[in-house]
Amino acid sequence: xxxxxxxxxxxxxxxxxxxxxxxxxxxxxxxxxxxxxxxxxxxxxxxxxxxxxxxxxxxxxxxxxxxxxxxxxxxxxxxxxxxxxxxxxxxxxxxxxxxxxxxxxxxxxxxxxxxxxxxxxxxxxxxxxxxxxxx
Amino acid sequence: xxxxxxxxxxxxxxxxxxxxxxxxxxxxxxxxxxxxxxxxxxxxxxxxxxxxxxxxxxxxxxxxxxxxxxxxxxxxxxxxxxxxxxxxxxxxxxxxxxxxxxxxxxxxxxxxxxxxxxxxxxxxxxxxxxxxxxxxxxxxx
Numbered sequence: 001x002x003x004x005x006x007x008x009x010x011x012x013x014x015x016x017x018x019x020x021x022x023x024x025x026x027x028x029x030x031x032x033x034x035x036x037x038x039x040x041x042x043x044x045x046x047x048x049x050x051x052x053x054x055x056x057x058x059x060x061x062x063x064x065x066x067x068x069x070x071x072x073x074x075x076x077x078x079x080x081x082x083x084x085x086x087x088x089x090x091x092x093x094x095x096x097x098x099x100x101x102x103x104x105x106x107x108x109x110x111x112x113x114x115x116x117x118x119x120x121x122x123x124x125x126x127x128x129x130x131x132x133x134x135x
Numbered sequence: 136x137x138x139x140x141x142x143x144x145x146x147x148x149x150x151x152x153x154x155x156x157x158x159x160x161x162x163x164x165x166x167x168x169x170x171x172x173x174x175x176x177x178x179x180x181x182x183x184x185x186x187x188x189x190x191x192x193x194x195x196x197x198x199x200x201x202x203x204x205x206x207x208x209x210x211x212x213x214x215x216x217x218x219x220x221x222x223x224x225x226x227x228x229x230x231x232x233x234x235x236x237x238x239x240x241x242x243x244x245x246x247x248x249x250x251x252x253x254x255x256x257x258x259x260x261x262x263x264x265x266x267x268x269x270x271x272x273x274x275x276x
Contacts (some may be wrong), residue, residue, distance in 0.1 A: 004235040005271040050271070055239070058153055059164060060231035065268070066166065 006062040007050040010072050012081040015042035016096040043125050052119035063117055075112035076105055098123050102131040138258055139195045140183040143205045145214035148175035149232040179263040186255030196255045208244040234270035238262040242272045
C-alpha cells in the first residue's frame with residue numbers, strides 16, 4: 001500500500017518567559033528582549049501534527065483521527081494548555097522557546113502514538129513564526 | 136531546484152464505509168463519517184511541482200497551464216460531486232474516499248500530465264478537508 005501523510009492542527013494557550021539561568025540579567029535582556037519580561041507572556045499556539053505510513057487497506061487511513069486526537073489531547077493539550085510552560089518539568093532546565101517546545105511535543109507524542117508513525121510537529125507561535133521538528 | 140505550489144478548491148460529499156464490515160464496525164471505526172447519507176466539505180487542493188526555472192521565461196511551469204491541468208484532471212470530476220458515487224477511483228474501485236485516498240487519487244491523475252510538460256515533476260499533493268485536517272502524498276519514491 002502507498003505511504004501517505006495525515007496532518008491535523010490543534011490549539012493550546014500557554015504562557016512562558018524566555019530566561020536562561022546560565023546568562024546574566026543583562027545578557028538575558030539582550031538575548032530575549034521583551035520575551036524576557038519577568039512576569040511572562042502568552043500565546044495561542046497552533047500545534048500541527050503530521051503522521052505518516054502505509055494507508056491501511058481496510059480503512060483507507062494512515063491513522064484513525066480519533067486515535068490521533070486522543071494521543072494529542074492526553075499527551076499534549078491537557079499537559080500544556082492553559083499552563084505556564086516554565087513550570088513544566090520539561091522546562092526546569094530548558095528555556096521554553098518554541099524550538100524547545102516543538103521538540104518536547106515531538107518527544108512526548110512519539111511515545112503516545114503507534115511506533116514509527118510520527119512524521120513532523122510544527123508549532124506556530126504567532127501567525128508569523130513557526131517551528132518544525134522531524135525527529 | 137524550485138518548488139512551486141498552486142492551490143485550488145472543490146466542494147464534494149462523501150461517506151466512509153467498508154463493504155466488508157458490519158454496520159456496527161463501520162460506525163465504531165468511522166463514527167459520524169459513516170452516516171450513509173453522506174456529508175460534505177470544501178476541500179483545498181495544493182499541488183506542488185519541482186524543477187528548475189526556465190532560463191528564458193523564469194518559470195518552473197506556467198501557472199496558468201498548471202491551473203488548467205488541475206481543473207481538467209481533478210476538479211472537472213471532483214467538484215460538486217459525491218465522491219463515493221460519482222468519482223471512478225471510489226465508485227468503481229470501492230476505495231474509501233478518506234483524505235489520504237483523495238490525495239493519492241489526485242496525485243495519480245496529475246503526475247502523468249505534469250511529466251508530459253517536461254522539465255518539471257510532481258513533488259507533492261496536499262488535500263485539506265477542513266483548515267485543520269490535511270493529507271499529503273509524495274509518490275512512491
